[in-house]
Ligand SMILES: Cc1cc2nc3c(=O)[nH]c(=O)nc-3n(C[C@H](O)[C@H](O)[C@H](O)COP(=O)(O)O)c2cc1C
Ligand code: SF4
């Protein structure tokens with residue numbers, strides 16, 4: 147298939163869609179699905195038949211619409227009407243939804259305000275199809291420009307031209323460290339070998355993060371297209387998606403997507419009649435957080451225990467089965483097709499100086515609108531938490547927002563006006579991480595939060611190196627003592643010293659970043675530690691001194 | 695803690711005559727799994743999954759059989775099997791309740807849910823009820839933090855758990 151032929155197919159699909167007067171979309175991503183939205187979709191179809199609207203209405207099961215806390219969400223586009231979104235729709239509401247399609251009148255009680263900042267302030271690239279298309283229907287993806295970038299690239303562009311677009315875009319890895327994707331792929335392209343691998347890292351394990359899961363469940367073809375483009379740009383021949391076994395729905399949708407893409411020759415041998423061949427297979431994780439680290443992930447795919455190894459050699463030189471390999475995060479890969487389609491410059495025009503494009507964040511904890519959002523890099527924390535997130539529930543006061551999971555930190559109120567990008571977060575003592583944002587109100591105890599993350603690191607440590615294996619255990623003990631009110635100033639000094647040692651001497655990111663939650667809470671909420679240790683020991687003004 | 699190898703050499707290994715990895719299962723793995731891997735050792739994880747799926751857990755004897763089948767040392771298979779939380783080295787109940795213990799669920803009150811389940815089933819995390827019906831486990835973030843607290847019962851996700859609805863969920867399981 148040539149790009150033009152694909153364009154024709156897409157146009158045909160769009161016209162067919164436009165000829166259907168009414169469209170109903172029911173979110174069946176994991177959150178809404180757990181509230182039985184699949185049954186709801188069936189019931190809506192049945193009720194549409196009752197009111198004689200089944201023939202001229204298309205009901206789709208779509209991916210996450212973002213506001214999961216108000217799920218199940220349903221959007222209705224009735225003939226000549228503005229689209230309406232409904233929230234907390236139950237099976238019992240199905241007749242009302244069908245009726246509204248027939249009459250064109252809204253179901254007032256269920257309306258979800260899409261002019262609210264939660265929806266209005268977002269800018270969608272990664273999630274552009276999420277909540278719009280049926281993940282299991284490849285035609286829906288094609289009708290929305292799907293596989294356009296891949297077909298154009300392999301028939302009209304040289305691999306290095308694709309690489310150039312990615313480099314120009316300034317895309318940085320969304321898996322945590324923010325490594326420039328163009329640079330990584332250049333390294334792989336330059337390493338000579340007949341066999342090279344592209345691995346999609348879908349081992350999302352940071353507590354509080356669920357962006358990757360939503361992308362996989364809502365728009366799996368986007369990941370396949372991104373991987374195929376990566377393969378074309380770097381000369382890779384085979385791809386693997388390493389996905390957590392705890393995400394059964396994502397696995398199911400990926401399998402369907404791979405089958406359909408292969409059947410339509412977007413994957414497989416001689417893609418679109420060109421010389422380019424690339425296939426993708428799935429590998430399941432087995433419940434070990436450290437397997438998200440790239441060298442551990444490689445060991446796990448090789449059938450071994452998932453322990454990291456020192457780098458260099460980097461996977462781009464010596465990766466899976468000793469062959470050059472690029473490992474990229476789900477969200478990173480989700481950005482690739484739009485970049486190739488619209489050009490690197492377009493992407494580079496969004497975001498901040500050193501962090502381009504958008505970022506998907508998962509809002510959770512003590513915040514009104516929990517769910518998934520996508521915003522341009524550089525938006526302030528205040529806008530994210532208070533405008534988009536709707537502020538803190540139950541009349542409580544904001545205390546801190548945790549970003550970056552167990553490798554990140556807690557940022558207090560004084561940082562709310564900071565624009566969020568890789569560099570600003572790092573300067574403030576946290577990291578972007580994968581994009582989890584957990585909001586805490588005044589009822590949360592920061593020592594507990596630090597202890598919580600330390601417990602996580604301790605139990606997820608693979609045990610290969612001593613600083614991490616023993617250090618996380620000791621730091622956890624010290625935090626326990628302090629949290630229980632039995633700590634001393636010596637304990638605190640020991641804790642701070644251990645933070646240094648473990649950060650500087652651990653082998654992989656898990657150990658190196660495990661002190662971050664402690665360090666950031668000590669930096670901004672030191673008084674809480676001191677209060678717990680012993681009121682008498684608090685140097686006067688300790689709280690303010692730290693806050694400044 | 696992944697680095698603690700749970701099964702030790704001092705334990706007597708229970709064996710039975712009939713293999714866990716029988717000819718039928720071997721043929722199935724040979725046909726569906728092995729061709730997708732460049733060498734047999736790479737198929738360790740999916741083979742462990744396949745045997746666990748059939749048997750329900752991974753007895754030590756099964757680990758030995760898998761090692762023979764894949765041409766690895768039994769210690770290598772055990773090394774891998776003990777590393778991952780997903781593999782069961784002791785029998786589990788018909789229903790495994792995985793309650794998320796990560797930060798969002800913690801903030802949103804997972805402790806009360808845990809106490810409720812413990813009291814109702816009279817077991818601690820990691821244990822199985824005497825009738826073999828329920829096993830209770832802690833698990834890290836399930837990626838549903840927006841609707842915390844949450845948990846999995848086998849593969850089914852439950853969100854916005856409350857002390858009341860966990861009661862109903864457990865009662866509804868046969
Ligand atoms: C302990 C640990 C866990 C990690 N978990 C993940 C993960 O779940 N998903 C992910 O994409 N990257 C994870 N990473 C980062 C990966 O090692 C790697 O940097 C990333 O997948 C590269 O992709 P990117 O360049 O697209 O960001 C983890 C790193 C460490 C140290
Ligand atoms: S830092 Fe921790 S997780 Fe990483 S290799 Fe060392 S022991 Fe393993």
Ligand code: FES
Nearest residue numbers: 173178210211214
């Ligand atoms: S899962 Fe339905 S809105 Fe997120």
Ligand code: FES
Nearest residue numbers: 794796799836839
């Ligand atoms: S913290 Fe429980 S699902 Fe994420």
